[in-house]
Amino acid sequence: MNIVFTGFMGTGKTTVGRIVAEKLGRMFFDTDSMIEDSTGQSISEIFQNCGEAAFRKLESETIALVAGMDNIVISCGGGSVINSKNMDILRKNGIIINLFASPEHLLERVSLNDNRPLIVRALNPLGEIKKLLEQRKEAYKNCDFAFNTEGLSPEQCAQEILENKELQKAMQGCRDAEMQSNGK
Numbered sequence: 001m002n003i004v005f006t007g008f009m010g011t012g013k014t015t016v017g018r019i020v021a022e023k024l025g026r027m028f029f030d031t032d033s034m035i036e037d038s039t040g041q042s043i044s045e046i047f048q049n050c051g052e053a054a055f056r057k058l059e060s061e062t063i064a065l066v067a068g069m070d071n072i073v074i075s076c077g078g079g080s081v082i083n084s085k086n087m088d089i090l091r092k093n094g095i096i097i098n099l100f101a102s103p104e105h106l107l108e109r110v111s112l113n114d115n116r117p118l119i120v121r122a123l124n125p126l127g128e129i130k131k132l133l134e135q136r137k138e139a140y141k142n143c144d145f146a147f148n149t150e151g152l153s154p155e156q157c158a159q160e161i162l163e164n165k166e167l168q169k170a171m172q173g174c175r176d177a178e179m180q181s182n183g184k
Contacts, residue, residue, distance in 0.1 A: 001171065002072050004090045006140065007099035008133060009078040010109035012149045012157060016099060019158035021073035030075040031062045038062075043077075056083065064089055079132075081139035095170055097161065098143035101150040103129045144170065 003020060005013040014030050021028035032043055035058050039046060046055045059080055066074050067089045074094070080086050090096060101109075107126050133140075140146075145167055149157045161167065 002067070002070065002074055002090070002094035003171075004074045004076060004094040004096050005099060006076050006081050006087075006096060006143060007078065007149075008101075008106055008129070008136070008140070010106040011078075011099035011101055012109075012154055013075040013078075013099055015154040016149065016157045016161070017073050017075040019154055020161060023158065023162060024073070027069075027072045028075070029066045029069075029072055031059060031066065031080065032075075032077045034062050034066070035059065035077075059083075060086055067093060079136070081142065082136060084139070084142075087139070087142050095145070095167070096143040097167075098140050098146040099149050099157070100140065100146060101148060103133060105150045106133075 003017075003024075003026075005017045007013050014033075017030070018028050020026075035046070035055070036042055039058065041049065043055065046058070056079070059077055060083055063074075063076065063080060063086045066072065070093060074090070076086070076090070087096070103126060106129050110129075111125070145161075145164065147157060147161055147164075152160065
C-alpha cells in the first residue's frame with residue numbers, strides 16, 4: 001500500500017513525503033520531479049513551451065506509472081487532484097493524505113520559489129492562490145487523512161502523520177488484507 005501526498009503547492013508534500021519515506025524505509029517519488037527529469041524541462045518551462053494541458057497529460061502518465069508500484073511514498077503535484085482519474089488510480093493502492101495551510105502561509109512559502117507557474121505570473125498572487133484553492137476545494141477533500149502543516153517544521157509534520165492512530169490502523173488493515181490475499 002502506497003502513501004500518497006496531495007495538497008496545494010507549498011504545503012510541504014515533497015519535503016514531508018521524503019521524511020515519511022525515510023522513516024518507513026520506503027522509496028520516495030515526486031511526480032513533478034519525475035516529469036522534469038523525463039522532459040529535461042522545469043515545470044515552468046513545460047507550462048510556457050507546451051501549455052497546461054500538455055503538462056497535465058504528462059502528470060497523469062506519471063501518476064499511472066508510480067501508482068502501479070507498491071509500498072512507496074508519492075508526492076503529487078498540487079493540481080493533480082483536479083483530474084478525478086488520477087485520484088482513482090492512486091486510491092486503488094494508496095492511502096491519500098492531503099496537506100494544507102492558509103492562503104497567506106502558502107504565499108509566503110511559494111514566493112521563495114520561482115518555479116510555480118500558476119502563481120509567479122499572477123498579478124495578485126494571494127488572490128490567485130485563493131481562487132485555485134476554491135476551485136480545487138472539493139478535489140482536495142478526496143483524501144483519507146488531512147493534516148495542517150502551518151506552524152510545523154517538516155519533521156514535526158512527518159512525526160504527526162506517522163503517530164496518527166487512525167492512519168496506523170488504516171496501514172495495518174491494508175497490510176493484513178494484503179497478507180490474506182497472498183495466502184499468508
